[in-house]
Amino acid sequence: MSQKLQAVRGMHDILPDETPLWRNVEMILVQELDRAGFDEIRLPIVEKTELFKRSIGEVTDIVEKEMYTFQDKSGDSLTLRPEGTAGCVRACIEHGLLRTGQLRLWYLGPMFRHERPQKGRYRQFHQLGVEVFGTSGPDIDAELIFLNARWWQRLGIADKVELQINSLGTLDERRAYRDDLVAYFSTYEDALDADSRRRLHTNPLRILDSKNPEMQGLIEGAPKLLDYLGESSRAHFRGFTDLLDAVGVSYVVNPRLVRGLDYYGLTVFEWVTSELGAQGTVCAGGRYDTLVEQLGGRPTPAVGFALGMERLLALLEGSQLARKEAPHFYLVRVGAAAERASTVLAETLRRRFPGLRLIVHCGGGSFKSQFKKADKSGARYALIVGDEEAAAGKVALKPLRETGEQRILTQTELIEFIENRLLV
Template sequence: MSKPEKIVAVKGMNDILPQDAPMWELFENTAETILKSYGYQKIVTPIVEDTSLFARAIGAVTDIVEKEMYSFEDSMNGDKLTLRPEGTAGAVRAVIEHNLVYEGPKRLWYKGPMFRHERPQRGRYRQFFQIGAEAVGFSGPDIDAELIMLCRRLWDDLGLQNVRLELNSIGNADERLRHRADLIAYLEQHEDILDAEAKRRLHSNPLRILDTKNPAMQEMVNAAPKLLDYLGEESQAHLDGLKKILDRNAVQYTVNPRLVRGLDYYNRTVFEWVTDALGSQGTICAGGRYDPLIEQFGGKPTPAVGFAMGIERIIELMKGLGETQAPSQCDVYMVHQGEAAQAQAFIMAERLRDAGLDVVLHCATPAGSGSFKSQMKKADGSGAAFAVIIGEDEMANDQAAVKAMRGDAGEQQQANVPFDGLVDYVVDQIIGGGEHDCDDENCNEHGHHRH
């Protein structure tokens, strides 16, 4: 019988393995805590949406819609569906469908996988994860500043360095039209310098030519008409107001006239957090104002601003901090030998979990249950603070051996503790003893989980 063919993941769609999961959890927990502290509420939208949602939001002539979307026809009913390539469109659709701003503006956040058929490379995958925030119903530069400062707090809490803020204003539709006409005329005068991609975008999306990475085009693009020079009084006042708030709060930034968006629904503020530590994929967070989008989707005119950050790229930066020590899987590792000891170990493990501790119970493998020595190696590798050991001697004396696994060898004390006092002893050693006094909303009747 031939060996079955090995199945591997779809190209560009990666697994998050157990050794990486704690770093993802650290990032997600930190981000969610900060978002909550600013008053943002979680929204969860479907991974699959009607294709027309993205065609209308992103634009039919963009690279995303033309080349990158995973779209298909539902064989059951013929609906044209798409795996979401970004999060804003679905969030806005939900805001309109459920009339979320009826009672006033909303601060929303989301996280989850997005899908684009791009050439996979470091920091850019075909399934990638984002956390994003959308502030809907707010019109002033103050909310733009809040989102930017929220991001800064996240970088600080994660310990990320060398992340810088670039800022620009792309004005309103009328201002962009005037700039667009002059920009096309300028680019046509230098058509011999344009690469194939720029020539394709010349009349459909000329703004995107300004953020080209082609070295041969840099000097020409730097001399192109700048959208900042076309801003009217209101757009300029909005930009000045944003800069004033950032200056007062010591937020460093660079105004980058070449920072643009190729989509018509963006207006005024655009910003990006960028780093030089990830090569060409240097943008880890991009945001901007999109006041026209909700009306474009059929809702009432409603101002909005938001951002999205790529989690994979931020994880890459976190790995660069040098914190490579494997985090603990558990508080307690249960070691046992013999049938009776195994039964008692199950009981004690459940009682410790009831007290809010993380417990790994040693279980048999095809090689067998393992000796005490091999089980203790597993306990040490788990990162547990304590090993609870139950064997024939412990069963005979109605007690367990509790061994401290961390610290120097001389500090790794071992104590014999009666079964009926084991939970209190271990909790006292790990948490610090005393009566449990906590108003944490996640606390339950069995005990307080520390994580």
């Protein structure tokens, strides 16, 4: 017997009993994006490797250890996208989308990172990304937070997530801070774990993001980036927090909050939860005002975020959103004439009532076996057509989820029943 094939480690199937939750959540997310004036963009899964080296930074964990990179038949180095912002910026520059002024975009799809698989972290994972180009003030930063807050409210998880914010200042401010941070951690180099020693002279801000409990005391004593901000950066951050206060969005200023990608500056934020263990970040983002120019475009202010779909859905397990809508009807039919007549009836009903959920039994079988499948489907009613009903142009209606007698209806009476009782 040949070996049974399985999914690649860290890449998982989303099965039919899981997809209703995905679809219902996606619908709510997209509804709010539409209300706020965002347009969808669909991006390639594969990009040139150079795009991520130039945007993310060659000395980041993502580029050094986590990317799925390969050579195609032409010898080009290609990479499965580890994040969406770089590809979105590339598309905007390539197609001249940034000439129109302010641009609000969103995208949804799989990303790929070669990490150790664990709950809430997969090698193929899904993100909803939002990017805004052409606006430099703190008002658009706050607008993204308000969008997030409306999501959490509609999804019923507002009490499960906490907003943490910080400012990374400008590049010059981060350079001054970086020098002092390296000097501080260098005096305690023997106490650093292996990851932090590796990051010390390449990406020292990431040391602040360490989840190692043995590092927390040392990190608490490190210099605070907020102390290095100039007046312009402070004013931007004050403007941001003032708007959050005005609308009543709660937040915590976390001076240790940094981003793992090189292109961020000024406002950064994360929505975190304590209900998912170590993988507690559900949504994260911030400003990246230098990235468009870095990738060959004209200087363009920008801000965005990424929402981890798997982590969000883990917070919603068991909620009403996970329930699949049951069919209105399951059509049971026995006999050649009945199959032909009921097929015409089913398509007549579907075309007349676009919202009608109707399963037509296919594959034959007795009335008894078909009724078992009708009950298992969760349908509210069985529609029954035998050769006798087909000859008379009628159908039997049997309640499956409520009390009531089976009754015989003409097609006109069935249509009236749907209009007046079922789809009102």
